Amino acid sequence: MIEINKIRLNIEKYITSLKKRGIENIEDILKNLISLDDERKSLKTNLDNLLSEANKIAKEIGNKIKSDDKDIKELKNKSAEIKESSNILSEKLKNKELEIRDIIVNIPNTPDEKVPEGNSEDNNIEISSNEVAVDKKINLVPHWELIKDFNLIDFDNGNKITGAGFPIYTDKGAKLQRALINYFLDEAEKNGYTEIQPPILVNEDSGFGTGQLPDKEGMMYKIENENLFIIPTAEVPITNIYRKNIIDEDKLPIKNVAYTPCFRKEAGSWGAHVRGLNRLHQFDKVEIVQIENEKNSENALNEMCDYVESLIKSLEISYRKILLCAGDLGFASSITYDFEVFAPGQKRWLECSSVSNFKTYQSNRMNLKIKKNKDKVLAHTLNGSALALPRIVATILETHQNKNEIKIPDVLHRYTGFKQINL
RNA sequence: AGAGGAGUGGCAGAGUGGUCGAAUGCGGCGGUCUUGAAAACCGUUGUACCGCAAGGUACCGGGGGUUCGAAUCCCUCCUCCUCUGCCA
Structure with a gap:
């Protein structure tokens, strides 16, 4: 606000x-x-x-x-x-x-000076990228074919027990996902983030605090008779922990990480190219949140980006870092860097992380302040995905596919317990 | 889920209709004393809004009501504790 x-x-x-x-x-x-x-x-x-x-x-x-x-x-x-x-x-x-x-409440956040003008993704600016070579000799296929061939995800039974967009990860597919979650959490902890496990359901005040309500009510599932919302991202419960708080400046920065499932209605955003893991109603994500003062928040944003970038790099997949233009910027964000990974089987870029500085926009909504001597000023809040799981899984599968196997990136071996997935 | 009890400042805790934004203790901050520290003593110590200021207004879990006047009485919701029941 x-x-x-x-x-x-x-x-x-x-x-x-x-x-x-x-x-x-x-x-x-x-x-x-x-x-x-x-x-x-x-x-x-x-x-x-x-x-x-x-x-x-x-x-x-x-x-x-x-x-x-x-x-x-x-x-x-x-x-x-x-x-x-x-x-x-x-x-x-x-x-x-x-x-x-x-x-x-309906006025969005003011874009940072660095944010480029423009109203479509064509105006976004690529900041950096890295390409991982893939084997040109084999016929690269999309992950939804690999998933079937290697028995990693069961979409049909997901459809049966819940509906479209609620996949069942099976066997090594489930293990790969669990390995990634543990790897992401451990790495975040090494980088100073304290792990928490927040509730998956939040009340209206929390939805308002981070800016999902009233603007984007349609994105969230709602438990009608309880007046609770199912979180679209862990950002909501984590940041709202600090709602109505006055934090001593010397306690900064506050750095939290959480793994949660995320639920999004994604109404109207289902196109022809949305297949497999590209877009889901339920997906897993590890989220990092920071609370900082004004002086350090820009620096904190850069650190978070560097961390996310190193994480993606370690998975040996191609990616690019993009600075979003004003028109692409989320409602509550002042500046956002997106990370997209390249899925060579479908030859598409998939967004897997969004790192944002909300500055005082959320803290003003939720009355979150920092106390410096006698002065109290609104805090700066930041968050980023580190990382969203399904598109990372899709990209790992597509990038590391081979004739009869899929190789698992080295950093994950100690988490998966296997080095490749075989037919 | 049912019965009973309770929610007051950073914490503990007094206050059952007016002089209460709220005693007292602890903690915090400033000072005196001390080579320094502790102890002791003195002072200070919530948030938001309006106002140039002086000052004013609101807030005792949230919302509503009674009254000239509410922390105090009534209604309602929420949370916590105890007992009973149920259940990972």
Whole structure:
């Protein structure tokens, strides 16, 4: 959530920044917001004065009763009058606050200066890449064929017991996935992240805190009669641990990692090329989250990217790192680097990680502050996938396929217990 | 799930209609003393909003109500504890 007080200080900066996102009438929206806030302030001042007067009268009545002066009728009448007008004002103030909130909650985060302009993925900028050679002599096939041939995933029974997008990993497929999860968790721990196992269901406040609600309610599965949401990413429960917290600056950085399954409705995003593991309703992911102060958050973002990059590299697969343009940027993010891996069997790039700095956007929503001496300032929150499993599995299978076997990357051997998958 | 009890400042804990944003203790911060530290003593110590400021308003688990006035009374929801039941 952007901060009105900061908009007041430099509205031009906000206009320029949010225009990058393609919000054409942003100037009107922001100016309207400030004038609504002015109205709010004056309502608040008036209301406080009335309440102050009412408090005084109440005390006066109290004193009179105590001193056996029973002549309080006039004061009571006056109090009733004040109460009537304060009720009206209070209602107005509440409505004004709701009006402001409805607007501000729907304004996305301001893109960082580094974020390129543009409204399609063509405007994204490739930052770095690495290509892993594949055997040109064999006929490379997509992972959904390998999965069938090598008996690694059972989509049919997944369809039967749940529905499309809920695969069953079987035998070495399941082991490969479990190996990857353990490898990712261990590596994160080596890099200073404390492991946690959060709940998979979250309440509405949590969904609001990280920005999924109310903007993207449609992405999450909901348990209707409990008013709980099934997490689309571990970002939601992890970051919300720190909701309504004031953290001492010397406790920073806070670094957490968690493995969780993730659930996304993915409504309307099922095209012809979405096959196999490319897009699922349920998938596994290891997520890293950091909380930092303003001074260090840019540095933290770079560190997280470097970490993700090293992780992908260690799996011996081709990848590229991309800086998202403003139009491709998520609602709550200020700057995002995506990592895509190349799946040679289907000759497609697959996004496997998204590393973002939300700056104060989430912390303002969830009231997360950092205490530095006497000052309290909004924290910066960051997160990244390290990594999302299915597309990594798909890419490993497609990259390391051979005639009668699939080789497992060296770093995973001690986790899988096998070095290749045979027919 | 049923019955009973409870939720107060960083923690412990008092407060059952007015003088309570809230005693007291511990902790934290500043100071005196000391070569330094401890002890002792003195002072200070919640959050948000409005206001140039003085100051004001709101907040005692959340929401609503009664009253001139609510931490205190009523309703409702949530959480925790004890017992019973059920269950990985």
